[in-house]
Amino acid sequence: MNSRVLVVGAGHAGATVAGLLRQAGHTGPVELFGDELDLPYHRPPLSKKFAEGQLEQWLRPAEFYREQDITVRLGEHVTAIEPAERRVRTDSGEARGYDHLVLATGARPRPLPAAGAELAMSLRTLADARILRKCVAERRRLVIVGGGYIGLEVAAVARANDLEVTVVEREDRVLARVSSARLSGILAEYHRNRGTRILTGAGVSALDGRDGRVRAVVLDDGTELACDAVLAGVGATPRDELAAAAGLRCAQGVIVDSHARTSDPHILAIGDVTRRPLHTGSLARLESIPSATEQARQAVATILGTAPVRAEVPWFWSDQFDLKLKIAGLVPPEPGTVVRGDPATGRFALFHHLGGTVTAVEAANSPAEFMAGKKFIASGARIDPAGLADAGTPLRDAVIH
Numbered sequence: 192m193n194s195r196v197l198v199v200g201a202g203h204a205g206a207t208v209a210g211l212l213r214q215a216g217h218t219g220p221v222e223l224f225g226d227e228l229d230l231p232y233h234r235p236p237l238s239k240k241f242a243e244g245q246l247e248q249w250l251r252p253a254e255f256y257r258e259q260d261i262t263v264r265l266g267e268h269v270t271a272i273e274p275a276e277r278r279v280r281t282d283s284g285e286a287r288g289y290d291h292l293v294l295a296t297g298a299r300p301r302p303l304p305a306a307g308a309e310l311a312m313s314l315r316t317l318a319d320a321r322i323l324r325k326c327v328a329e330r331r332r333l334v335i336v337g338g339g340y341i342g343l344e345v346a347a348v349a350r351a352n353d354l355e356v357t358v359v360e361r362e363d364r365v366l367a368r369v370s371s372a373r374l375s376g377i378l379a380e381y382h383r384n385r386g387t388r389i390l391t392g393a394g395v396s397a398l399d400g401r402d403g404r405v406r407a408v409v410l411d412d413g414t415e416l417a418c419d420a421v422l423a424g425v426g427a428t429p430r431d432e433l434a435a436a437a438g439l440r441c442a443q444g445v446i447v448d449s450h451a452r453t454s455d456p457h458i459l460a461i462g463d464v465t466r467r468p469l470h471t472g473s474l475a476r477l478e479s480i481p482s483a484t485e486q487a488r489q490a491v492a493t494i495l496g497t498a499p500v501r502a503e504v505p506w507f508w509s510d511q512f513d514l515k516l517k518i519a520g521l522v523p524p525e526p527g528t529v530v531r532g533d534p535a536t537g538r539f540a541l542f543h544h545l546g547g548t549v550t551a552v553e554a555a556n557s558p559a560e561f562m563a564g565k566k567f568i569a570s571g572a573r574i575d576p577a578g579l580a581d582a583g584t585p586l587r588d589a590v591i592h
């Protein structure tokens with residue numbers, strides 16, 4: 192209860208673990224180091240609400256940290272961990288000791304592997320979102336490289352603001368890594384019907400421009416897409432270099448167990464920087480708020496020695512135009528799929544199952560179907576596909592007892 196806890200990274204995971212420690216009665220010093228200048232904030236609105244409203248949505252107001260006696264050190268980069276001495280070094284030259292160190296260093300945007308990549312914007316931080324907002328306000332022609340969730344969310348907002356939008360995707364469908372082919376098809380059509388051009392199977396070889404301003408995107412086949420702005424949304428890589436340099440086990444992410452423990456007994460890791468066990472037992476890197484929150488709870492239980500946290504089915508959400516998407520479970524490889532509702536109306540759920548056992552649900556504007564699907568996955572319930580497909584059959588009646 193009174194150990195000295197240092198948290199590196201003042202993002203969602205880091206700020207959450209600091210707050211939860213106090214909520215659970217931890218009385219020792221808690222220090223939160225973040226190299227951004229802003230108080231910890233919500234990242235999801237950056238790709239969904241950058242054109243309207245307030246971007247600065249703090250996770251907690253400044254008073255919260257004062258009242259909870261959490262020391263927040265913003266604009267300070269932790270440069271090294273010295274595990275044998277149990278201390279870290281910061282770029283201000285300071286050394287700080289710890290009993291428990293929590294690494295919550297997140298991820299950074301993957302650079303676009305193309306000539307002239309420095310002409311593209313990326314989207315991870317508040318500062319990035321402010322630049323994107325300016326670009327939308329100037330009503331430019333926008334090319335988005337990468338048809339992942341962030342790329343499609345930005346495309347939807349940009350189209351709603353009358354920009355000319357082209358999405359360039361290297362794979363043969365959007366969301367190839369993270370969604371079913373069925374959902375990819377439905378979403379691509381939804382975007383195309385609203386005026387977005389989507390090019391799949393298209394690699395980018397270069398960005399052309401001068402004096403810091405982009406003029407065109409050049410595709411592998413030589414096609415030039417004239418534009419005034421480019422957003423690169425080609426994924427993120429874990430910021431695990433600090434952990435790797437300290438000798439912690441890493442493999443494209445810090446390897447942790449289901450208690451947020453790393454290979455060093457005094458160091459925990461949580462959030463986007465980790466490669467973590469899933470409810471199925473396999474290891475994966477999840478980039479989502481629910482996962483960061485679950486791991487923050489795991490870290491608190493480990494530090495305080497309280498009951499372990501029950502494994503959650505992974506889930507996340509995305510907003511595109513008027514579609515509120517919620518996805519749970521692991522989608523590929525694709526087993527059977529039951530469609531409930533009508534994709535043409537924008538209200539539907541795709542239940543993916545393996546011999547009647549639900550492995551994933553992808554729901555649009557269907558919160559009840561999402562919740563039921565998540566429960567089916569967690570319990571391993573067997574469902575009757577015909578009953579599930581019939582919107583007139585109550586969801587609970589689709590379970591085979």
Ligand SMILES: Cc1cc2nc3c(=O)[nH]c(=O)nc-3n(C[C@H](O)[C@H](O)[C@H](O)COP(=O)(O)OP(=O)(O)OC[C@H]3O[C@@H](n4cnc5c(N)ncnc54)[C@H](O)[C@@H]3O)c2cc1C
Nearest residue numbers: 200202203204226234235268269296297462463478479480
């Ligand atoms: C635009 C966008 C939209 C998203 N939308 C959704 C969504 O709709 N739903 C969803 O579930 N998830 C969404 N996500 C993902 C979600 O935001 C992340 O999973 C979550 O923020 C991860 O939290 P984290 O604390 O692990 O990492 P981060 O939030 O990245 O925080 C890490 C922090 O650590 C700092 N840091 C790193 N190294 C050091 C160091 N050495 N010293 C000091 N500080 C350091 C970084 O600067 C950063 O501030 C979105 C992400 C983005 C970028």
